[in-house]
Amino acid sequence: MDQKLMLLGDEAIAQAAIDAGMSGIYAYPGTPSTEITEYVIQSREAKSGLIRAAWSTNEKTAMESALGMSYAGKRTMVCMKHVGLNVAADVFMNAAITGANGGLIVVSADDPSMHSSQNEQDSRVYGKFALIPVLEPTNQQDAYDMVYYGFDMSEKLGVPVLMRITTRLAHSRAGVVRKPTRAQNEICLPKDPRQFILLPANARRQYKNLLHKQSEFEKYATDSGFNSYADGEDKSMGIITTGIAYNYLLENFPDRHIPFPVLKIAQYPMPHAMVEEIYNSCDKLLILEEGYPVVEEAIKGFMNNGKPVHGRLDGTVPRDGELNPNIVAVALGKKDTRGRDIPSVVVGRPPSLCKGCPHIYSYNALNEALSTWSKGRVFSDIGCYTLGALDPFDAINTCVDMGASITMAKGAADAGLLPAVAVIGDSTFTHSGITGLIDCVKDKNQITIMILDNETTAMTGGQDSSAFGRIEDICLGVGVDKDHIFVLNPSPKSHEENLAILNRELRYEGVSVIIPRRECIQTAVKHLKEHKKEETAKMEG
């Protein structure tokens, strides 16, 4: 047990969940959260059927399944990227009211600086919104320990627990020491049979319960040891850090001695006694947090009539983007150690579609087919194909949230922008596109929907797609006319044929679905290698 494993923050969370007796994990892939579920899927425990581990259709179905497993008394985890929590917000908010039976941990991975996201929303705000405990690990070991602790806390307090991580912790490796493995729970239904029936009468009672538990949540945050106060001799300033910001602070003191009092927050609700202690003993405060100024706003207050509080709100720290050791150095009044500037000869190298990617040929055909109309009528979605916004394609006009391609195209068509085109991937289609398609069918919109089917969830690394093998059936099932469903081969040799179909369907005054289908070039290569390996093994065997 003493041997350290070199784990990503994501993997530390996964390993802790396995060791703590989790029975099932539910998730939809999303950077930077994907590796949690991938690690569990690859584990011996999952492969032997001891742990249920597979991808769900979206974050809402994932979280509802997890809540069901918690209802049955077993420990479970549900993982997503921050914007995935928006998709699951309905069940998330109401699961706070029902409470948990078996331990339930919701992991939301935030992406400040938007390395791979469309916003940098801070999941701690959701935690406060739902009035549930939030854990925000400082490092990989903390991430492990907190999951292990979090399941116990969830069961003792009878609530779901939110764990909030950010990109740098999710995707950075460090040594992690494991704890002893714990057996899984037996099935055990909730003691109160009405707990999960949120009829208004029950819901009011449950909500009062939740409110009543707030002081207990705070007591846990004070006593768990994850929040800690370290005194310092220089009381001219007190520093409050949250999550990984503590590491950046420590980095600025090579001898690891910080002269100022430091309150390290890693568990919420914020412990009042600890905050009061640092506030009362220092002349001013500096707040360092990765994400929104959540703690800063709480302490500063709307009137800001207390001691000086510095942080993101007054510009001591930039208002947006992730932190790093240098931003913290500058906030501390230290010298920035930035080295030589990037020479002007260096140019940007944006990500691009892979050589041979099927999307290239879908966009070539679409661009040519649309060349006779004015620009600005292609509504797209979240996936590799969003790169169609860049040169040389310049093929799409929107990318907002999962599934918005079809519904935004519908709204534009309703407004009279005809024809309107939606471009969505196979996995995104089953994630959140089907309901929008039903709206289009119901209203008989003149809309052409391209479902780019590369038979995987490509952008996050090739996870299974819930749409696999059933897109035509789904479209037929929701009422698309069978004469306006086409499967194309997105390749250069089929270009003329594809173009002819597009030209015709763009003029059709109804819902048309076009499915360019060819496996993602990355997963195709991977499958070819696996196949070769199997063949070799067979020959050797």
Add this chain to the structure above:
Amino acid sequence: MKRDIILAGVGGQGILSIATIIGMAALKTGLHIKQAEVHGMSQRGGDVSSNLRIADHEIASDLIPFGQADLIISVEPMESLRYLPLLSPDGWLITNTKPFINIPNYPKMEDLMVEIEHFENHIALDADGIAKNLGSARSANMVILGAASPFLEIKYEELVEAISRTFARKGDEIVKLNLDALQAGFDFAEAHTNLKMR
């Protein structure tokens, strides 16, 4: 002792294979490690980097502070320059000279070389060419690792062992090709510098 290393390249070039081997050797030596990787959208042919931190004491930040990296190890020449703000004034720049051109406005090679050579502490080598001559075009990353090896504060033998373990399941021949590539990189570095840091 600490070694803060920026690994640089283009998505798909396999910079993490270098990180894995250095990490494995460092762990064996009993050192602390932190390694921040890039996953997700930025992998699709875009610029990628990894922060690899090794020390004989507990490491705080996952990210290397600006101006404090001891090494930039790059498998692509233009990418080696993208991380200069992170490099310490007495750090070393070790880079492949074989460009990876997947953008229309890739700069002229001679302009890139002027910038690379402008940095006194540099080693620039055609790792792809060297690997090819050894009969193992896919071992270019190990040539680069070899050229960086004198600066890592990790024994050469530990790197040899880590490579042997990493490639063991691919057979003795593959192990030997990669070790030859490592040696070729090391030899180049020794011939082209006075190895101040050793």
